[in-house]
Amino acid sequence: MPDPSCTTAETLLIEGPDAVAFAQSQFTVAVASIAPGEWQFGAWLDAQGRVRYLFHLARLAPDRLLLLLRGGHADAMKNELSRFVFRAKLSLHADNSQSLATADALPLHQVHALDSVTRFGCDDHSLVLSSDANADTRWHSLQIAAGWPWLPDTLLGTCLPPALSLHRLHAVSLDKGCYPGQEIVARLHYRGGNKxxxxxxxxxxxxxxxxxxxxxxxxxxxxxxxxxxxxxxxxxxxxxxxxxxxxxxxxxxxxxxxxxxxxxxxxxxx
CATH class of the missing domain: 2.40.30.110 (Aminomethyltransferase beta-barrel domains)
Incomplete structure (x- = not known):
């Protein structure tokens, strides 16, 4: 059976005029290049380059971002992230009221949000936010086969991006501008040393x-x-x-x- 800790849909909504610029400055992925209706893997690192949170980052609208966390808790991330908002015009909303379920195939990196249903395209399947506690969880084995990691709570803030193969997932950018941990990411990429x-x-x-x-x-x-x-x-x-x-x-x-x-x-x- 799948681990119950991986079945709750922990999401963080970031919306407002400064949402994209704020996310661009904090996260490893080039948020500004994500088109509305698409998602990319991304991460939020600490100053030592370790992965605090790993997530799907979907751009639902030009000024509306939805993070689907792959480990950790949205309330905790909201509280930690809010310390960096300062005067940015945006709001943060955490939600853990839904489950994750397997849905029909949808092209990789597409996201469909209609009414209260949001689907993340994963190629041969999709992840859907569901209110059904007994939802289909076949996505666990499909994503293990694809090499998509999920971080247990005990490993938050302990793993470096190369260990999680984040370059392969296009979850880190080397040229999009500064973000926490960027120097460590670049050093590991160009000099190696990951064990x-x-x-x-x-x-x-x-x-x-x-x-x-x-x-x-x-x-x-x-x-x-x-x-x-x-x-x-x-x-x-x-x-x-x-x-x-x-x-x-x-x-x-x-x-x-x-x-x-x-x-x-x-x-x-x-």
């Missing part, structure tokens, strides 16, 4: 998102991000150190005294 990589792994038994798996012997631990159950056990997106990110053979790990076999299925570029 953690985003991988898709198969697990011999279901494990919760956010679980840290200790590798038998001297290996570095595996940090699970989003995980979902399968007929064979589970699959997850995980942060793995370099030696495991290219391993061809399964490894044995331990969590809470239980042994679990971990097989690397895919590694995405930093």
């Amino acid at each position: 953690r990589h985003l991988c898709r792994v198969g697990l011999s038994q279901p494990m919760a998102s956010g679980t840290l798996l200790e590798i038998d012997g001297d290996g570095s631990p595996i940090q699970l991000l989003n995980a979902t159950s399968t007929d064979r056990g589970a699959e997850a997106i995980a942060l793995c150190h370099s030696e495991l990110a290219c391993a061809d053979e399964p490894v044995t790990a331990t969590h809470a005294g239980q042994k679990v076999t971990v097989e690397r299925l895919q590694t995405w570029p930093a």
